[in-house]
Structure formats: structure tokens, C-alpha cells
């Protein structure tokens with residue numbers, strides 16, 4: 388499918404990835420008719436003029452039908468989510484996103500939407516395969532037998548399968564990306580839902596600005612992850628949506644780092660060296676997780692292009708500006 392000229396709706400457009408996606412779709416000639424999010428407009432990370440920006444709760448079925456009206460393609464990114472600190476202690480809230488996915492799929496089917504994109508997550512992968520920090524990169528097949536992250540991961544896996552069965556039973560074309568840790572400016576950096584890259588940038592900045600040169604790290608710092616910069620994520624999302632790949636695809640970086648190495652990079656950007664305190668009983672997720680990009684590279688020629696340090700520099704600078712603006716309000 389060529390997305391150019393298609394009437395698109397972005398659900399979760401007030402969020403981090405959704406905000407960028409609206410802009411990226413427009414830049415690629417897609418006719419974004421609507422962006423929908425439950426947050427009040429002044430809390431959206433990016434509001435794009437020329438698009439109908441709608442505040443609505445997509446757990447509600449009627450709101451979904453209004454959202455899908457006139458759309459040829461739907462990008463479904465709305466979800467109640469956050470970093471490990473949030474998802475480990477809000478499992479029911481995370482699972483309630485199933486209402487958004489169920490109602491949006493029904494609305495898309497009944498409104499004659501041609502194609503539906505669903506943003507799944509690396510949290511669908513079997514926990515048994517992520518016990519070691521020196522993890523073998525996760526292949527798409529590693530989601531089964533199912534033992535995903537409790538709450539959030541189960542909901543994502545269930546909704547992936549719902550997409551699959553809407554395609555098999557109703558002919559609703561669905562494309563699914565399994566995002567692995569996306570980061571960048573204009574995302575959550577404080578308040579409890581932030582993920583590791585933004586949280587570490589904020590903590591390093593707090594230490595630097597306060598002169599108290601120490602940092603609290605969740606876990607022992609040896610846990611490993613990969614982090615994908617937002618521009619790579621939006622490019623991959625468009626490629627997956629345009630593709631003829633019907634099964635979920637990994638969309639993530641395969642540059643594995645420990646949390647300690649992530650802190651090293653941010654300290655280096657900030658020009659400080661901090662005393663590290665490890666909070667080993669804090670939520671830290673699995674010991675190791677990396678993305679195997681064999682399939683997406685082979686089928687779509689996509690691979691991450693932005694180096695972790697470069698992306699973190701941009702993220703750090705944006706969070707610094709946000710913190711300084713808040714301090715002067």
C-alpha cells in the first residue's frame with residue numbers, strides 16, 4: 388500500500404510517538420484528518436495545526452466510531468502506559484487498554500477502514516528468554532509459548548492476536564509493530580511514567596543543577612536493553628504499515644547497553660561524574676532484552692540509523708530546556 392494521499396487517523400496523537408507520527412505522516416504526503424487523545428489539549432506533547440485535534444476517551448465505543456469516521460487508515464497508539472515503575476504497579480489500568488483496541492478495531496471494520504496499524508511492544512516476549520543480561524536478541528517467534536510481562540504485556544499480546552483474527556475472519560488488514568524502548572524529545576520525562584533514557588537524563592540534570600553529585604539507579608545497573616530514537620521509530624512504522632507483512636515485526640535498536648553504560652553516556656553529555664546508589668528492590672523489568680532485526684531488515688530494508696549518544700544528546704537538551712522553563716514559571 389502507498390500511504391500517500393490516504394485519509395489517516397492517529398489514536399494517541401497527544402502522546403510521545405503519536406505526536407511525531409502525525410508530523411511524519413504529513414511530511415510523507417499522508418492526509419492526516421484527525422488526531423485523537425484523552426488528555427486535555429494543553430497536555431499534548433505536540434499539537435499539529437491543520438489536523439482535527441480531538442480530545443476523546445477511546446475506551447468508549449462511540450468515541451471510537453467518531454474517531455474512525457472518514458478514515459482509510461488508522462494508526463492505533465493510544466494506551467495507558469509508562470516505564471517499569473508505572474506498568475509494574477498499574478497492571479489493571481494497563482489491561483484496560485484492551486477496551487481501546489477492541490473498540491477501535493470494531494469501529495475501523497465497520498467504517499470500512501482499509502488498514503489498521505497496532506503498536507505492540509517488546510513486553511509481549513516470553514520472560515523465560517530474558518533472564519540473562521547477555522540476552523540472545525529476541526526473534527518474533529519468541530513471543531510463544533506465551534509468558535509476557537504481567538498486565539501490560541498480556542494486553543499487548545491479546546490485542547496483537549485480536550488484530551490477527553480481525554484480519555482472518557473479517558478481512559480487516561492489520562499491521563503490527565513490536566516497539567522496543569523508544570526515546571527522544573517531546574516524551575514523558577517526569578511524573579512516574581517516564582522510561583529509563585528520559586529518567587536518567589532528568590536525574591543527571593537534577594544532580595548537575597543542584598550540585599548534589601549522586602544518582603539513584605533502579606536495579607544493579609547490569610540489566611541490559613536497546614533503545615531506538617524516535618525518528619527511526621516513525622520511519623519503521625510507515626514502512627511496516629505500507630508493507631505486506633501480516634505478522635508482528637520487531638521495531639527496535641539492536642545496540643545492547645547496560646543501564647550503567649546508559650548512565651555513562653548521559654554523564655559524558657552533561658560533563659559530570661556522579662556517585663551511584665543502586666536501588667535493587669526498585670522495578671527494573673527483565674534482566675536483558677534486545678531486538679533481533681533479521682526479519683525487518685530482510686523484508687523492509689529497515690535498520691536503526693541514529694546512534695544512541697546522538698539521540699540521547701537531543702533528548703538531554705530538550706529535558707534541560709523543559710526543566711529550566713518549569714523552574715522559571
Ligand code: NAD
Pocket residue numbers: 398399400401402403404405423424425426443444445446463464465466467468469487506507508509565566567568569570574575582
Ligand atoms: P504515550 O503515553 O506518550 O502515548 C500514549 C497516548 O495514549 C497518551 O498521550 C495517552 O493520553 C493516550 N491515551 C491513553 N488512554 C487513552 C484513551 N482512553 N483514549 C485516548 N487516548 C488515550 O506513549 P508512547 O511512548 O507514545 O507509546 C505509544 C504506543 O506505543 C503505546 O501503545 C505504547 O504501548 C507503545 N509502545 C511504546 C514504547 C516506548 O518505548 N515508548 C515501547 C513499546 C510500545
